[in-house]
Structures are given as C-alpha cells and as structure tokens.
Amino acid sequence: MRANEVSKRTALPISTLRFYERKQLIPVTFISRDENNYRVYDEEVVQYLQDMKMLLSLGFTIEELIFLVNESSPEEKLARVKDKIAYIQELEAKLEASKTFLNDLLAGKANFQTRCRIEH
Amino acid sequence: MRANEVSKRTALPISTLRFYERKQLIPVTFISRDENNYRVYDEEVVQYLQDMKMLLSLGFTIEELIFLVNESSPEEKLARVKDKIAYIQELEAKLEASKTFLNDLLAGKANFQTRCRIEH
DNA sequence: ATGAACTATGAACCTTGGTTCATAGCAAGC
C-alpha cells in the first residue's frame, strides 16, 4: 500500500504520515521501500494509525504515544493508560465547572458582562 | 497597582500580562501610565484576568476572548457563550468515548497491545 | 510518449500561548 491509500484510509495528509514517521511514531516494521524508494505500508498500519489518531485526540502527546508503543513492559503500558483515564476524569470535572461558570455568565450572576460593558 | 502586584494576585507572570496587553486582551481602560512610564493597573483588572484565565483554561482562544470582550452586542456575547457550552458538551461526549476506548485497551478488547508487542 | 498525478527529500514555515534576552531607566533600603 502506498502513501496515497494510507492517507485516504486514515484521513491523514501524506505530510502528516511523513511527519509521524520522522518522529518515530510509526514503528519501522510498518514501512518498507520498493525498488523506486517509494514507501510500502503494511496493511496493519491503517488500524494502527486510526488508534494513534484516537489517542492523540484524547490528549496524548506524540512523545507519550512513542513511549507507550515502545514501552517494553505491559505493566507500564497499563499504568500509562490508567494515568490517562484519571486525567480524562479530571478534565471532565473541569468541563463541568466550566459549564457552571458559563451558565452563570448567561444568568448574569457573574459580573463579567458588566465589566465588559464598562469598556464600551 | 503595579505589574508585580497584579502578577502576584493573578498568578500570571508579568511577561504574560504584557503578552495579553500586546494582544489587546486587556482593555486599555484597565491600564494607565505613571510619570515614569510604569504601568498602573486598575483594581478591577485582577478579577478580569482571573476570568480570562478561567475562560482560557476552558478552551477559549485569546482571539475568541478578545471578540467576546469587545463584542458590542450583548446578544452576540450570549450566542458565543452558548456556542461554547455546546462545544464543551461535545468534548464531554468525546471524553466519555475516550474512556471507553482506553478501558477497552485495559480489558484487552482492542488489539492495540498485541500490535504494540509485534514491534518487540 | 507525453502530461497529469504520485512520490521523495530536507528545510523552511506556520499557529498558539507564551518566555527569555539585551539593554536601559527608576526605586527603595541600608
């Protein structure tokens, strides 16, 4: 499979595929080269990239993912994932607080709008 | 009040205060100058900055906040805040999905770990 | 067999939200 197909199947720009490869987020075993030096991607890379995309969208950084993928110990992987779940729960609490804050703004409970109006 | 005090009361570095000012996130009416050209901050700027800090931490960008603060129409402000609440709700749904994904990882339902192991 | 589309490369560029630096003028305590 060449870059174009991987790009279409993962909805990641080719430039991003190359960027991830440069960052070593894509294990070398997923990519070989043909006689023209064109990249040949393994079938499995599609699912792998979809997972990475998901994990990135959760707030994992590329560095974290590289560590997660390359981490030799399954226990370490589990620990990382558990950490992330805890982090997500914190985020959820924060978002709840945020909604309250914004709803207070809407209800006029905060003096934010008053202070904004001062400016005009 | 000078920069040092604002910095201490908002827990924002002075460099950040100047950065926000440069970006026009701080309305000019909150800052004047003394005879030495030192900034003199209005008392109200403390609460204002605390609000901005909160809003930034929710995912508002500086550009959004500038617009929100300077928006002349109260209706527009309300619309913006409502949009943000909707956005936060989307985020919450996404985080829920993320937790499910990660819990599946932990439970070994995904084949992510298997594929990770392939690399070693 | 020719032009459009695909692939390769390294380097430069981009955005967001800031921080650091070099240089210089005030300030405040002892």
Added chain:
DNA sequence: GCTTGCTATGAACCAAGGTTCATAGTTCAT
C-alpha cells in the same frame, strides 16, 4: 550613594503538531 530589585522595550526564542516549498524522479492513462 550604592546595591538590589522592579519596570520598560522590541526582538528573538520555545514547544507542539503539523504544513508548505523547491526540486527531482516515477507512474499511469490516453
């Protein structure tokens, strides 16, 4: 009055996560 510390400025720098560019070789459809 001297030293330490606060303030000022513009410009450069930073990290993250990519994207764009210039240049060059390859492939595919007609």
